[in-house]
Amino acid sequence: MTAPSLPGRSRMQPDHHGEQHVLHPTAHEGPTGPRATVILVGNEKGGTGKSTVAMHVAVGLLRSGFEVGSIDLDSRQATLSRHIANRHVMKERDGADLPMPRHVTFTASDHVSRDEAERTDIEAFDALLSELADTVDFIVIDTPGADTPVTRHALSRADKLITPINDSFVDLDLLMEVSGSTHETGRISLFAEQVWEQRKQRAARDGGSIDWLVMRNRLSSLNARNKVAMFEAVQGLARRIGFRVVPGFAERVIFRELFPRGLTILDMFETEGTGPPTTSQIAARQEVRTLIMALGLRHPGAARQKVA
Ligand SMILES: Nc1ncnc2c1ncn2[C@@H]1O[C@H](COP(=O)(O)OP(=O)(O)OP(=O)(O)O)[C@@H](O)[C@H]1O
Numbered sequence: 001m002t003a004p005s006l007p008g009r010s011r012m013q014p015d016h017h018g019e020q021h022v023l024h025p026t027a028h029e030g031p032t033g034p035r036a037t038v039i040l041v042g043n044e045k046g047g048t049g050k051s052t053v054a055m056h057v058a059v060g061l062l063r064s065g066f067e068v069g070s071i072d073l074d075s076r077q078a079t080l081s082r083h084i085a086n087r088h089v090m091k092e093r094d095g096a097d098l099p100m101p102r103h104v105t106f107t108a109s110d111h112v113s114r115d116e117a118e119r120t121d122i123e124a125f126d127a128l129l130s131e132l133a134d135t136v137d138f139i140v141i142d143t144p145g146a147d148t149p150v151t152r153h154a155l156s157r158a159d160k161l162i163t164p165i166n167d168s169f170v171d172l173d174l175l176m177e178v179s180g181s182t183h184e185t186g187r188i189s190l191f192a193e194q195v196w197e198q199r200k201q202r203a204a205r206d207g208g209s210i211d212w213l214v215m216r217n218r219l220s221s222l223n224a225r226n227k228v229a230m231f232e233a234v235q236g237l238a239r240r241i242g243f244r245v246v247p248g249f250a251e252r253v254i255f256r257e258l259f260p261r262g263l264t265i266l267d268m269f270e271t272e273g274t275g276p277p278t279t280s281q282i283a284a285r286q287e288v289r290t291l292i293m294a295l296g297l298r299h300p301g302a303a304r305q306k307v308a
């Protein structure tokens, strides 16, 4: 590999309008004391909003005053890395007040032997994670919409797994077969099997657990019938395959417009020249905050609160 050396540490940047300063990183006792909480955003299906969610969670935590590391495991598309690169441009060009994560794009080994490439990648990933975990409070990992050995391994290192799904039975089918009319369930998906397997690995390695959260993304205000059917089906699956359902994001044009400027909806209220927020932007900000709160990162008594 591959993992380039880490850029400089992020600057602390409390959100002057935020209410999330009460978040505490979950304490994990590593060899050198409390270690970062690892939040992985994953779904084997492409285009469900993984990179959008990863960027918003990372910036939400930064704006709450925490130090955040981010890893892009999708080096082919590198959406998260490109979003952060655009953010650097915006910050440097306009002097915008934009907190930055310590970001690394993880490039997989191109070794001819698949076994060797896998071994190299896993070692490199662990080294990177270990280095980051000692210097930040949270690590947000974006993953490709496909099963890769390093993504699987990263999952086994996660404390939280966020799986965004589009609000459609097609996406639900990628967790488990579900009948749209009767909600009867069938075969469990390969991805859900993978989560199960990595949960076992995690428990065997350090006794830890992976808190799996599924969020419905791009919720439409139009198709109310599908929305209700999806709600019921997702709730049913949550019990069957062991995840929590957390509030998602509505379909909003603003989520598509932020990428070229390197912004998140949370920056719109803090950045000069973005104009007064619209009702939709205020609602979107609330959705992001609600998601972050629903992650359950609050851990009273855990060390290292950064912002009073
Ligand atoms: N809530 C939303 N409303 C409107 N557009 C959205 C929303 N969430 C994501 N998008 C848009 O959907 C597209 C896919 O989102 P994103 O790139 O985050 O998905 P992904 O799961 O990371 O995709 P991939 O699997 O290809 O990496 C992007 O154009 C993004 O701007």
Ligand SMILES: [Mg+2]
Binding pocket: 050, 051, 052, 074, 077, 079, 080, 142, 143, 144
């Ligand atoms: Mg992506």
